[in-house]
Amino acid sequence: xxxxxxxxxxxxxxxxxxxxxxxxxxxxxxxxxxxxxxxxxxxxxxxxxxxxxxxxxxxxxxxxxxxxxxxxxxxxxxxxxxxxxxxxxxxxxxxxxxxxxxxxxxxxxxxxxxxxxxxxxxxxxxxxxxxxxxxxxxxxxxxxxxxxxxxxxxxxxxxxxxxxxxxxxxxxxxxxxxxxxxxxxxxxxxxxxxxxxxxxxxxxxxxxxxxxxxxxxxxxx
Amino acid sequence: xxxxxxxxxxxxxxxxxxxxxxxxxxxxxxxxxxxxxxxxxxxxxxxxxxxxxxxxxxxxxxxxxxxxxxxxxxxxxxxxxxxxxxxxxxxxxxxxxxxxxxxxxxxxxxxxxxxxxxxxxxxxxxxxxxxxxxxxxxxxxxxxxxxxxxxxxxxxxxxxxxxxxxxxxxxxxxxxxxxxxxxxxxxxxxxxxxxxxxxxxxxxx
Numbered sequence: 423x424x425x426x427x428x429x430x431x432x433x434x435x436x437x438x439x440x441x442x443x444x445x446x447x448x449x450x451x452x453x454x455x456x457x458x459x460x461x462x463x464x465x466x467x468x469x470x471x472x473x474x475x476x477x478x479x480x481x482x483x484x485x486x487x488x489x490x491x492x493x494x495x496x497x498x499x500x501x502x503x504x505x506x507x508x509x510x511x512x513x514x515x516x517x518x519x520x521x522x523x524x525x526x527x528x529x530x531x532x533x534x535x536x537x538x539x540x541x542x543x544x545x546x547x548x549x550x551x552x553x554x555x556x557x558x559x560x561x562x563x564x565x566x567x568x569x570x571x572x573x574x575x576x577x578x579x580x581x582x583x584x585x586x587x588x589x590x591x592x593x594x595x596x597x598x599x600x601x602x603x604x605x606x607x608x609x610x611x612x613x614x615x616x617x618x619x620x621x622x623x624x625x626x627x628x629x630x631x632x633x634x635x636x637x638x639x640x641x642x643x
Numbered sequence: 644x645x646x647x648x649x650x651x652x653x654x655x656x657x658x659x660x661x662x663x664x665x666x667x668x669x670x671x672x673x674x675x676x677x678x679x680x681x682x683x684x685x686x687x688x689x690x691x692x693x694x695x696x697x698x699x700x701x702x703x704x705x706x707x708x709x710x711x712x713x714x715x716x717x718x719x720x721x722x723x724x725x726x727x728x729x730x731x732x733x734x735x736x737x738x739x740x741x742x743x744x745x746x747x748x749x750x751x752x753x754x755x756x757x758x759x760x761x762x763x764x765x766x767x768x769x770x771x772x773x774x775x776x777x778x779x780x781x782x783x784x785x786x787x788x789x790x791x792x793x794x795x796x797x798x799x800x801x802x803x804x805x806x807x808x809x810x811x812x813x814x815x816x817x818x819x820x821x822x823x824x825x826x827x828x829x830x831x832x833x834x835x836x837x838x839x840x841x842x843x844x845x846x847x848x
Binding site for chain 2: 437444450451454455458466467468469471525597602611615
């Protein structure tokens, strides 16, 4: 009899409550999500000329660059920005014009800058780059990264794919001491957007007296 | 009137599939995560359209706060140790093992050499607070290199492949960053990367 009693086992509920485990998992996941950096920060490559030969380099560039191929940007306080298209006319402060950062400001100025040859190099190069990008991204495109970089390099020098040669602009960026770091990055950003390879960040403390007088008169601060 | 008898139902929900999914997610996050390196001062980088990624290794991070204070450090702790050894030799600073341990736990150097030993003897809890008031001096020592430049050249000696990445707050005055960049240029460190956030809006414009 006793044997029979033993064999008649009670059916146990073998389901385990997972709710606490799920709670804990949730907590852990939240922790990892908050502590991780999935999106790695971007970087901007900047190559500055060596301090020793800055002046020499500038003189060389001044010789090879035509007046109408130059744009000078002055970055001032309170996110203000001024530009001079071409060489400054020291007698006339109105050659310094105010603009803004962004699409309708500097980008437009650079885009619409017409050189003495009567072309808008930035707009033309931008258009050509768009075509190049489309070619690169199109379905089953056979273009390698190297070929793309090669083509891009040529474009930035002003050699368009249809054989036309446009002058490449030179931009002189002069952040005043009152500007912020953000302003400088914004200006460098415009160079990237407008595919301008030739740009210099100039030290305003080493400006010539004429330049200093000009920006003083034009109200750049 | 007979009462309607509501049948008692078992409202047990099976949590097993949910816990499966959770485990998968957890594994994913654990494997893909790279932890945020603690920065002495939180800094907001400006936006740009540049899509270049900074490399994961061999990077000397230079942090510039809105007040223009400079910190620097690299993710490789052994390199940091070697940099410290070189610097303490040069400046004749003696550190005890506890101080060295504290140094290894710290993400970035920010204390001037004269205050380094004192800073490193603080309790780890107080170090985070103290470092915010410090910062590497950019003034040249007797016409020679500044302490910041010494740290950079120590990093260059320890790891010749090191790349300089500058993370600067968007509100930092340009004058501070100009001084920093000109010090780097003085020692022929002409290529550096500026850490920015991706400006998706502008990129798609």
